[in-house]
Amino acid sequence: MKVTFTAKLKLRHSPEQKIALDAVTLAYRDALNHTSRVAFEQNKMSSAMKLQTLTYTGIRETFDLPSQMACNVPRQVAATNKGLWTKLKQHNDRQAQIITVKPKRRFRPFRGFDAPAKYVSRTLTYNFGRDFSWKKGQQVSVQTLEGRQVMAYEGYAAHLKHIEAGCKIGAAKLYYQRGKRQYYLLVSFEVDLPDPQPADHKTVVGVDVGQRYHAVVTDTRDRSLFFSGQAINQKKGCFEAVRKTLQRKGTRSATRRLIAFSGRERRFIADRNHSLAAQILNAYPEAVIGLENLKDIRERVGPHTRTKADKTAKVAGGSEQAKAEKRRKNNRRRSQWSFAELQTFIAYKAPFKGSMAVQVDAHYTSQQCVKCGHTSKQNRPGSGLLFVCEVCGFQVHADLLGARNIALRTLAVRQDWTATGALSVRPDVSDKEAKAARLLRYAELRWSPDTSP
Template sequence: MFQNLSIKLKLNLNQEQKESLRQVSLAYRDALNYTSQIAFENGKSSNGTKLQKLVYYKIRERFKLPAQMACNVPRQVSASYKGLWTKFRQNKQAREKGITKKRYKGLDKTPKFASRTCTLNYLRDYSFKNGHKVSIVTLSGRIVVSYSGYNKHIDWIKDKGKIGAAKIFYNRTNKTYYLLVSVEIELPDINPENVSRVYGIDVGQRYLAVKAGIDDSAEFFSGKEIRHKANRYHRARKTLQRKGTRSAKRRLVALSGRERRFIAGINHQISKHIAQPNSLIGLEQLAHIRERTQSKSGKRASKRQRKAKRNKAKWSFAELHSCIDYKAIMNGSLAIKVMANYTSQCCPKCGHVSKENRPNKGLNFVCQSCDYQLHADLVGGRNIALRALLIRQDWISTGILSASPNVSDDEAKAKSLQRFLELRWSPDASPDLSFLRVGVVD
């Protein structure tokens, strides 16, 4: 089993070395913007091979970049244009379906690259030396600089990891250069016999995650702090945007990065609590959830609906799933995706499925068949845990495990869903909530 990680190394530079990295990173950025202009003029092309033929020699001559960097520039621009074209097609489909009336404007003008970063290829543009040093190519030749970082990460570079490409990243706040290195780590395969715990994770907005174990344990991670801070950031942005001065715009950039880092930090802390050793962790397959849960927007929506939509836009469940996934693998555990259908509407005790089981779509689950009552998010977590447990049993009996549900065929999907809906929690499961622990993130 392999896991890709990004390792952050701080470069300890003297003034001359810092100037060398500044020059090469600015030249790389200028080359990106030049190539982006050429791509825009040639039909907004996302063909990397075509772009390289158009700009390679000009980049070498005009910006003095080394050969490998001159190849990386059109590849990076090509990838950016492919992402823009994907958004353009998605927006076109959404307009045809009547989901939105807004037209995507990302390709109306030439995309510009602002960050001072550049991509380096291992053993060509950079290489590691003894004594915690790294050799990096610049416009005036190679420089050898010392680096520092987490001891565990440095050990992976020295002993275990397959090293890939890297990026030079400049942090404007502390005026420091970092090297972000991609490393592929080989980990021992996970034996289903060693999986001693099975959990289901229900993600949401009021509670960012609810962890439900098959041993009746539960842990809640509240999203109240994130929503409170998100509303504060929103009010601050409105004030600064109204002001419109240069200093206000600089403040907006700082606020954007701060909010993003805050949410990412919370997700890392929650995933650290969830990804315990020797566990099988069930996660919902929530692909295209935003498209499936479209609500009113613009003038048609009330103030409360607009606020709810804004909170939903900041719902970073995909980032949380990703953090749980890689942390689980590092701890000898495994995270798998299960079908999300009816996890919040199905009674885990009797199997009755109905929207009426969630009165007013609230946090209280009341089964209309057997009167079983429990916290709605905990019901979702338990249903996910049951589905993960069934997958573990199939894994043990067949020796084959799919980390995500492969149910593209309607008949196969219906058959898998029928198996899941036949699962039952222990008949003596208690509706008493006194055993619940509210997760504290520290």
């Protein structure tokens, strides 16, 4: 089994070498923005070959980039536009589905193509063997406008071990962190790992991600971990308060501070997710870890909006303002929910611990009783943290119930893997009959043999 990792290498550059890296990254960024404007004028062109034909000569003459970088620029812009075209199609499909269900809902236009894609970060792409190569003594040679620059690097020991062993190296990105005034080289490499076997993963784990509890984890032996998000959410609230103050101020210095502040908040959240992923994998090594498939969860659930009761309520004391503020707070927290990043970190780190991550259906994981199989919204009174089955009376923490349901569905995937010899996750299809068949199978799963009649 071939697995691709990304090594973050800190470059030990001198002041002179930093000046050379500054020049090439700024020239590359200017070339990206120039090419983006050309592509926008050509009807948002997404063909890399056509865009390269139009812009290659101009990039070489105007920005003095080496030939390989001059080829990478139109490819990157074309890939960006191709992604935007895909998002446009998905956006229109979702809006059509929403309007079908709610005819009075206004069609929201896609804003991605209102202007050419703008590139701000000083990041460029290197090709192994052409723009960068390894040197003896843990050094790397990278291309600049003034020729090659050789500098030492450091990084995660496990990544360095694979690089020194001569693994297959892919492309790299030169990334600049403004706060530290430091350049990093993000190198992708491929490692051959033994094909996973069911016998190698005897533990089955379910991970339920949420906003009040960022992660609730349990295995089939009922060993559970709770990771509360209260302190993190309070910290996010502090970030939000400072951001509002700077936005109201509106000066140039406030705008600069906002940019730096957004990077700080993003790094804070990423550090939290890295820490959570590491704790989960250290607690459950060599396991099959089930993660919910939450693709397009925000579009499916939708934002909190004013209900008919809110509009007709005539309660004194500013209750309308309180409700509106509560809706805004809920929408903000939902938009800041970084579940995909956490799941990506878990899946990325899992092979280093001898584990593997699979995605399972997320339908009704917080509404389905693990004791009798009954599924209903009424099992969650007030949508709180307590699950109370209206049929058998079983009570449990709602997020723990979700983790148990995910673990049971992961166990079903592992059983199919053992029986067939092929790891096949449940297909994410829209066919109603296929979905009904999967949900019927899930309803037969039980956490304990002590079930209700």
